[in-house]
Amino acid sequence: MNWHTIYFLLFSLAACGFALAVVFSSNIVRMAFYLVLSLGATAGLFFLAGADFIGAMQLLIYVGGTLVLLVFGVMLTAQSPFISMKTHSGDWILAAIVGGSLFAVLVQAAFSISQWQAGSSSNDPAIVAAPTTTTVGEGLLGLRVDALSKASTLQQTGVLSGYLLPFEIVSVHLLVVLIGAAYLARAKRRKLVQMAET
Amino acid sequence: MADFFIHHWGWWSWLSYLLAGFIQCNLLLLVPFIGAMFFVWVERKVSARIQDRLGPTRTGGKFGWLQLLADGLKLITKEDLMPGEADRLLFKLAPYVSFVFSYATLMALPFADGWVALRMNVGVFFVIAVLGLEVFGVILAGYASASKWSLFGAMREAAQVVSYEVPLGLCIVTPCLIAGSLDLITIAQKQQGWFTNWYIFHDPFTFIIFWVYFTCATASVNRAPFDLAEAESELVAGFHTEYSGFRWLAFYMAEYGSMFTVAGLGAILFFGGWNGPIPVTHLLGWAYTADESHWRTLGYIANLLGCMNFIGKCIFWVTVMIWVRWTLPRLRIDQVMKTCLKYCTPIAAAMFVGVAVWRYEFPGGLWVKQSAASAEVREGAFMDATKKEAGTINQPSAQKLIEKIASEEVQ
Numbered sequence: 001m002n003w004h005t006i007y008f009l010l011f012s013l014a015a016c017g018f019a020l021a022v023v024f025s026s027n028i029v030r031m032a033f034y035l036v037l038s039l040g041a042t043a044g045l046f047f048l049a050g051a052d053f054i055g056a057m058q059l060l061i062y063v064g065g066t067l068v069l070l071v072f073g074v075m076l077t078a079q080s081p082f083i084s085m086k087t088h089s090g091d092w093i094l095a096a097i098v099g100g101s102l103f104a105v106l107v108q109a110a111f112s113i114s115q116w117q118a119g120s121s122s123n124d125p126a127i128v129a130a131p132t133t134t135t136v137g138e139g140l141l142g143l144r145v146d147a148l149s150k151a152s153t154l155q156q157t158g159v160l161s162g163y164l165l166p167f168e169i170v171s172v173h174l175l176v177v178l179i180g181a182a183y184l185a186r187a188k189r190r191k192l193v194q195m196a197e198t
Numbered sequence: 199m200a201d202f203f204i205h206h207w208g209w210w211s212w213l214s215y216l217l218a219g220f221i222q223c224n225l226l227l228l229v230p231f232i233g234a235m236f237f238v239w240v241e242r243k244v245s246a247r248i249q250d251r252l253g254p255t256r257t258g259g260k261f262g263w264l265q266l267l268a269d270g271l272k273l274i275t276k277e278d279l280m281p282g283e284a285d286r287l288l289f290k291l292a293p294y295v296s297f298v299f300s301y302a303t304l305m306a307l308p309f310a311d312g313w314v315a316l317r318m319n320v321g322v323f324f325v326i327a328v329l330g331l332e333v334f335g336v337i338l339a340g341y342a343s344a345s346k347w348s349l350f351g352a353m354r355e356a357a358q359v360v361s362y363e364v365p366l367g368l369c370i371v372t373p374c375l376i377a378g379s380l381d382l383i384t385i386a387q388k389q390q391g392w393f394t395n396w397y398i399f400h401d402p403f404t405f406i407i408f409w410v411y412f413t414c415a416t417a418s419v420n421r422a423p424f425d426l427a428e429a430e431s432e433l434v435a436g437f438h439t440e441y442s443g444f445r446w447l448a449f450y451m452a453e454y455g456s457m458f459t460v461a462g463l464g465a466i467l468f469f470g471g472w473n474g475p476i477p478v479t480h481l482l483g484w485a486y487t488a489d490e491s492h493w494r495t496l497g498y499i500a501n502l503l504g505c506m507n508f509i510g511k512c513i514f515w516v517t518v519m520i521w522v523r524w525t526l527p528r529l530r531i532d533q534v535m536k537t538c539l540k541y542c543t544p545i546a547a548a549m550f551v552g553v554a555v556w557r558y559e560f561p562g563g564l565w566v567k568q569s570a571a572s573a574e575v576r577e578g579a580f581m582d583a584t585k586k587e588a589g590t591i592n593q594p595s596a597q598k599l600i601e602k603i604a605s606e607e608v609q
Contacts (some may be wrong), residue, residue, distance in 0.1 A: 029341055053320050060327035071337050
């Protein structure tokens with residue numbers, strides 16, 4: 001048991017434990033707080049696996065962005081100071097079915113990968129120094145990083161088959177959505193002001 | 199350090215690693231802690247000088263250093279209050295959340311060449327990601343206090359921090375664009391040499407963008423003139439209205455920790471990090487190499503000087519923030535938002551495009567002609583290193599990766 005395993009157990013326990021805490025808590029803001037800890041522990045797992053870009057992304061998008069938005073939404077829509085959610089028994093059954101089936105699929109997928117089974121793993125403690133941003137960029141440019149066994153992959157696949165074009169289209173699309181949202185919000189406010197004046 | 203203990207003093211490896219880890223963790227924690235104490239004292243003194251406040255100029259000791267102890271004692275002996283309606287768990291946790299996220303950024307901040315707790319390929323990205331998380335502690339504090347003052351303060355501050363992350367990110371990306379890396383150590387290493395190699399002097403656009411960065415950084419750590427969220431007298435102290443004593447101190451420490459971090463990030467991205475204005479250590483050939491299995495004393499001294507350089511730059515920029523705080527009047531919330539969305543974001547975006555064009559047209563930066571003219575003045579080991587690096591920048595990294603894999607296959 002090396003330090004890598006110990007940290008993996010620590011982070012995975014934190015992720016699972018706080019995920020359970022999210023489920024069993026009834027106060028929404030506490031739920032959000034537990035979700036932060038759970039997602040933060042997941043980011044820790046990513047860092048541990050050497051995927052520091054994905055880990056930082058997880059922190060930035062899920063922990064920083066999504067959850068702040070969530071808490072904002074809760075605070076803005078709250079009627080009473082502390083909202084607690086009541087779950088009906090039907091919700092429990094539905095959630096159990098969805099969550100259970102997803103869990104089963106994930107467990108099956110995890111055990112079907114031969115490299116992850118016990119005994120076959122190479123006991124390399126950490127690959128933290130691997131340059132993941134470079135690989136992500138190369139993946140966008142069309143270099144299949146997972147299939148880089150031959151030096152001629154770049155020539156075979158070519159640059160055009162990469163994800164760069166979809167990525168750029170998505171970026172421009174997001175920008176358009178942002179501008180549109182800003183425009184809509186602005187127009188609405190003007191109308192409200194006019195209504196208030198008349 | 200552990201290797202040093204093992205190879206030079208012949209200690210057991212577990213003891214060496216334990217001791218090295220202990221010393222380094224403590225050093226990393228002590229820098230912001232002592233820094234926060236020192237900055238509080240500087241803040242008191244500067245505010246006293248600027249605004250003619252009598253208290254801090256008359257506290258005892260040489261230069262009034264007893265003010266530190268007085269502040270600390272006052273804060274620790276205050277009663278620990280909590281509103282009756284508050285969400286007890288979150289109310290207690292919120293200061294620590296803020297504090298932890300503020301100090302976690304130091305993990306990725308290099309103090310000198312290779313002197314970093316966790317060298318990450320995406321150091322810059324990690325620092326902004328974790329700095330942005332600090333707002334969560336603020337929201338928790340405001341929400342859990344069950345007080346309208348706190349809630350409004352938290353909303354204002356969260357809105358401010360979240361919106362200032364946009365121009366801040368744009369400003370931070372620019373030096374990464376020039377350096378072609380997200381690694382803080384690589385970015386600082388690329389600025390080695392005379393102070394003209396610093397990215398603030400790289401081209402006119404970076405010179406402008408540093409000031410945008412500084413404005414946004416000041417705003418994102420809630421310093422004046424953007425400290426509306428915690429304005430003292432006008433708005434009943436914002437999100438930490440209900441906090442007292444040590445919990446309030448934790449928020450304050452988090453603020454000073456973040457100030458140190460953004461100042462350090464600015465120093466690395468725009469002011470050459472640990473590289474001094476004159477490359478004394480490089481001219482003397484004391485370059486530090488982190489991958490050597492044992493310490494070379496000269497390299498160690500060079501890095502110690504670099505560390506002092508870096509901390510000096512941090513202290514300078516924090517002092518500028520303090521100076522700005524006690525000089526400028528506070529902005530209204532609409533003015534704060536206007537500064538962010540109408541001025542900082544477009545300027546940062548335009549400068550980003552400008553830097554991209556400039557880097558394409560003049561890859562060597564603003565001083566490429568002058569450096570060719572006065573090459574003999576600047577001769578030294580570091581110039582060769584930078585030239586070598588400049589040669590390898592343009593090489594596509596995909597090709598390098600393929601070559602690496604091909605060579606591994608041959609082996």
